Amino acid sequence: MTTSTHIYSAFLIGTPDVPLSVTGGSVTLDAGAAPHVQAEIRIAVPDAPTLALLDPRESARVRIEVDGVYPAFSLHREFDLSLRDRDSDQAGAVLTLALASDEALLEDYAPLEDDATPLDHQASLRDLVAYVLSKVSGALAPGSIDPPVPALAASDNLIRNPRVATGSTDWALTWTSGGLSFNRYASGGPSYAPSYMQIYASGAASTGVYAYLDQQSISVTQGRLYVLSVTANPPTGQSASLDAILYDQSGNIVAFATPAPIIGNGSYQRVHTTFYATGNASRVRPRLNIASMPYGQYFNVTAFRLSEFTGDIAADRLYFDGSFMDTAQYDYAWTQASHASVSTRKPLVDAATPDGLTWKAGQSAIEFIQPIVQAAGLRLVCDEQRVWTLRDENHSASGSLSIRYGVNMIDGTDTISRDSGLWFDARVTNYTWTDSSGTTQTRTDAFALTLPYTRLTTLDLRTAYPGPGRSEYAVRRAQGRGREVSATAVADWSAHAEQPIAVTLNGAPTQIGLTQSLTFDLDTDRMTVTTRTTDTPAGAIDLLPGTIDALSGTIDSL
Numbered sequence: 001m002t003t004s005t006h007i008y009s010a011f012l013i014g015t016p017d018v019p020l021s022v023t024g025g026s027v028t029l030d031a032g033a034a035p036h037v038q039a040e041i042r043i044a045v046p047d048a049p050t051l052a053l054l055d056p057r058e059s060a061r062v063r064i065e066v067d068g069v070y071p072a073f074s075l076h077r078e079f080d081l082s083l084r085d086r087d088s089d090q091a092g093a094v095l096t097l098a099l100a101s102d103e104a105l106l107e108d109y110a111p112l113e114d115d116a117t118p119l120d121h122q123a124s125l126r127d128l129v130a131y132v133l134s135k136v137s138g139a140l141a142p143g144s145i146d147p148p149v150p151a152l153a154a155s156d157n158l159i160r161n162p163r164v165a166t167g168s169t170d171w172a173l174t175w176t177s178g179g180l181s182f183n184r185y186a187s188g189g190p191s192y193a194p195s196y197m198q199i200y201a202s203g204a205a206s207t208g209v210y211a212y213l214d215q216q217s218i219s220v221t222q223g224r225l226y227v228l229s230v231t232a233n234p235p236t237g238q239s240a241s242l243d244a245i246l247y248d249q250s251g252n253i254v255a256f257a258t259p260a261p262i263i264g265n266g267s268y269q270r271v272h273t274t275f276y277a278t279g280n281a282s283r284v285r286p287r288l289n290i291a292s293m294p295y296g297q298y299f300n301v302t303a304f305r306l307s308e309f310t311g312d313i314a315a316d317r318l319y320f321d322g323s324f325m326d327t328a329q330y331d332y333a334w335t336q337a338s339h340a341s342v343s344t345r346k347p348l349v350d351a352a353t354p355d356g357l358t359w360k361a362g363q364s365a366i367e368f369i370q371p372i373v374q375a376a377g378l379r380l381v382c383d384e385q386r387v388w389t390l391r392d393e394n395h396s397a398s399g400s401l402s403i404r405y406g407v408n409m410i411d412g413t414d415t416i417s418r419d420s421g422l423w424f425d426a427r428v429t430n431y432t433w434t435d436s437s438g439t440t441q442t443r444t445d446a447f448a449l450t451l452p453y454t455r456l457t458t459l460d461l462r463t464a465y466p467g468p469g470r471s472e473y474a475v476r477r478a479q480g481r482g483r484e485v486s487a488t489a490v491a492d493w494s495a496h497a498e499q500p501i502a503v504t505l506n507g508a509p510t511q512i513g514l515t516q517s518l519t520f521d522l523d524t525d526r527m528t529v530t531t532r533t534t535d536t537p538a539g540a541i542d543l544l545p546g547t548i549d550a551l552s553g554t555i556d557s558l
Contacts, residue, residue, distance in 0.1 A: 004490055005069040006525040010041060013061040013080070018050050020062070022522070023094065027064065027079060029384075030517035031497040032477075034366060037101035037384045039064060039081055041522065045093045054097070056083045062099055066520075068493040075493040079384040102382040105136040106365035115359035118368075119312050122357065125149050125376055126390070132359075132369045133388055140388045147376050149467070152329055152351040153310035155320075157343040158218050159286065162304040162321050163193040165339040171197055172214040179203025180293070189302045190231055190268045192319050196302035201293035211301060212287035220246070220277040220284050224308050224437055227316040228257060228286050229272035231303040234264030238299065240290045242271050244306075246281040254281050259289065268300070272317040274309065311354030311436040320345055353443075355435050355464035367463065375445075375469040377476075393476050396514055397496035403487045403529065404504040410526060412487040412505050418455065422481035426453035427471040433464040447471035449479070481532055485511050491520050491527040501531050 011017040025041030041064065045051065054060055060083040068075040081099035088095050121128035126146045133140060161170045164184045173180050179202040189196035199211055220226060230242050241259035248254050257275035277284070286306060290299060303319040310316055322334030322343035329349055335342045352372070359368045373380045379391045403409050417423070426448035435441045443465040448456075459474070485503050495518050503511045511531065518529045 003071070004525070006491060006493075006522075007067040007069075008522050009065045010043060011063045011065070012050060012053055013063050014053065017063070018046075018053070020044075020046060020050075022064075024523040025096075026519055026521050026523075028517060028519040029497040031514075032516060034106075034370070034381075035100040035103040036381045036497070037079060037081060039079060039097075039099040041097050041099070043095050043097065045088065045095050051095075054083065054086055054095070056085060059083075062097060064099075066493055068491065077384075077493045080386055081384065101384060102136065102138055102386055102388070103366060103380075105138070106132070106369070109135050109365045110362050111359055113361045116311075116313065118357045118359055119151060119314060119354060122150050123148050125373070125378075128357075129369060129373065129380060129388075129390065132365050135365055138382070138386070138388050140390070143390055145378065145390050145392060149357065149372060149376070150329060150349075150351045151312060151354045151357040152347040152349065153312065153315070153354050154347060155307045155310055155316070155345045157319075157321055157345075158306040159213060159304045160341050161213075161339055162319070162343070163189070163195050163302045163339075164197045165195045165321075165323070167339075168197065169340065170213050172212055173199065174208070174210045174212070175206050176208030177203075178206030178293070178295070180206050180209065189300070192324075193231060193303035193321075196233075196300050199290070199293070199299040199301065201295050201297045204295040205292065206295075207292045209290040209293055210287050211290060211299075212285055213304060214285070218284050218286075218306065220281055221308075222277050222279070222281060224277050225274060226277065226284070227272055227274050227305075227307055227309050227313065229270060229303075229305045229317040229319065230286070230288065230301060231268050231270050231319065232262050232288065233266075233268045233300040234262060234290075235297055235299065236264045236266045238264040238290075238293075238297070240264075240288055240299070242273055242286070242288055244273070244275060244287065245285045246275070246277065247283050247285070248280045249282045254279050257284075270303075270317065270319070272313075274313075309436055311358055315354070350468045352467035353435070353441070353465050355433060355441070356466040358436075358464070371461065371463055371466040371470065374473050375466040377469055377473045391498075393473075395498055397499040399494050399496070399499055401492065401495055401499055401501040401515065401529065402503075403489050403501070405506040408489050409503075409505075410488045410490070412485065412503070414483070414485050414505050414508060414511075416483045420481075420484075421457065422478065422484070424455045424457045424478050425449040425475060426456035427459065427474045427478075428456065429459045429461065429471045429474075431461050431463060431465045433462065435464075441465070445469070445471045447475050449475050481516075483511070483532075484516075485531045486528060487531075488526055488528045491525050493520075495527060495529065501529065503529075503531060 008022045010020040010022045021044040023042045027039040064079040066077045084100050085098035130140050168184050181200045181202050183198045187194045240262045243259040244257035246255040257273050260271045260273035262271050305319050324332035331346045333344050382388050429445040431443045445468045487503050499515045501515050513532045516530045516532050520527045
């Protein structure tokens with residue numbers, strides 16, 4: 001084996017950086033772990049000012065620098081890591097520092113209250129990840145992988161004649177003075193609700209004006225949160241408000257919804273309010289409080305919606321009825337007669353629930369984003385240079401490694417196991433969580449590589465459903481496992497996790513695949529590489545040097 005020299009140094013990052021005296025340790029990169037990079041180094045106990053700065057509570061960072069000098073070339077590599085733990089050996093005058101890449105920062109951060117902002121990023125996983133990383137001052141590297149992350153929910157519009165499409169049934173007016181009239185128009189409203197009701201002040205200075213839905217059968221469930229919305233076009237400057245009256249079974253008023261103000265600006269506006277069906281409330285009457293209207297004034301209104309809160313307030317305030325055209329995501333229908341019954345909206349595809357894209361108070365950033373990313377068949381990784389990337393199953397690091405018995409291998413093992421839990425060809429992932437209404441929900445995501453499958457594993461998670469895909473992600477990654485080759489060689493500082501590798505053990509066929517993890521031992525100047533590999537017959541094209549394009553002749557002549 002050729003000789004090499006390895007020089008290690010470390011610095012407490014600051015202005016300026018403070019050098020630390022490294023006496024040993026290790027650095028590990030693991031494709032299956034978060035944090036992706038973890039290190040433990042031993043340093044001589046520094047002076048008091050430096051020791052005070054080496055405080056994990058103050059978000060200290062340490063940079064490890066390595067210079068590897070080989071017979072024909074040299075390599076320099078740096079690891080910019082956060083300080084996670086500091087342990088002092090007083091007798092030996094040694095300080096042990098535990099360090100990690102920035103996934104550890106995602107473990108530190110959690111919101112103080114529920115955060116629904118991720119629901120704004122359903123069109124782009126990259127935008128969603130970028131939002132999460134912004135909480136720890138991270139940024140996602142450019143890339144082309146960017147699937148949508150839709151959050152879909154079944155919902156009912158409980159108002160049976162929400163846009164006066166065929167008649168004015170259930171619509172009513174009250175006033176205390178002056179005169180009013182209702183006129184229904186079949187067109188001229190907003191595109192999603194072209195029919196509308198026009199309120200006209202036919203008498204001078206109409207006051208105490210209310211437009212309401214006199215639908216006696218709008219039932220509500222006690223304790224549930226509801227979203228009431230409407231589209232209105234008051235005259236410019238005209239004030240009004242949307243609210244609702246809650247009744248008990250005997251018809252007594254028990255509560256009012258908080259009014260949502262409307263001020264006319266010459267165009268249609270969508271407004272909403274929310275309310276709980278508190279106490280013994282059993283039904284509700286939505287209404288518009290218009291207060292007063294001068295003679296000759298018009299007030300247009302349409303597109304009422306009353307629905308239970310699904311967890312996505314932005315979606316819950318959007319109008320729909322049973323006559324909407326079906327989309328790739330939703331089916332729309334009436335429970336009975338069109339424009340005279342409850343409307344339903346049902347998801348057509350398996351997708352995340354709104355709870356899955358709601359960042360719960362106290363939920364760490366890694367706990368929130370990791371299930372969503374993995375459901376998309378991806379991993380979120382931060383390397384030693386603080387570069388964040390989204391990686392799919394086809395990702396491989398640049399460069400390659402070759403470790404051969406009798407050439408550059410110091411030691412090696414080859415283990416094949418069916419019982420290690422690392423290999424399986426089917427997975428069931430069970431999700432259990434409490435939704436926005438306080439109800440316990442369960443969803444199952446299952447995937448088998450082939451039928452019949454031969455080994456199934458189960459994963460139970462207490463988190464909201466992020467959509468299907470995590471089980472498939474796990475099964476496909478497991479196919480490279482089960483046969484674990486571990487090899488020790490002189491440290492090669494160009495090595496990375498997920499790097500193409502060929503390992504030749506004594507008396508065994510060459511194994512090719514990707515590095516799963518590697519640990520650099522700073523005490524021995526060695527590295528131990530664990531791989532996900534497959535057997536490769538002698539003479540296989542995968543063992544030829546270079547690339548296909550660099551070879552001469554034809555495939556048949558190789």
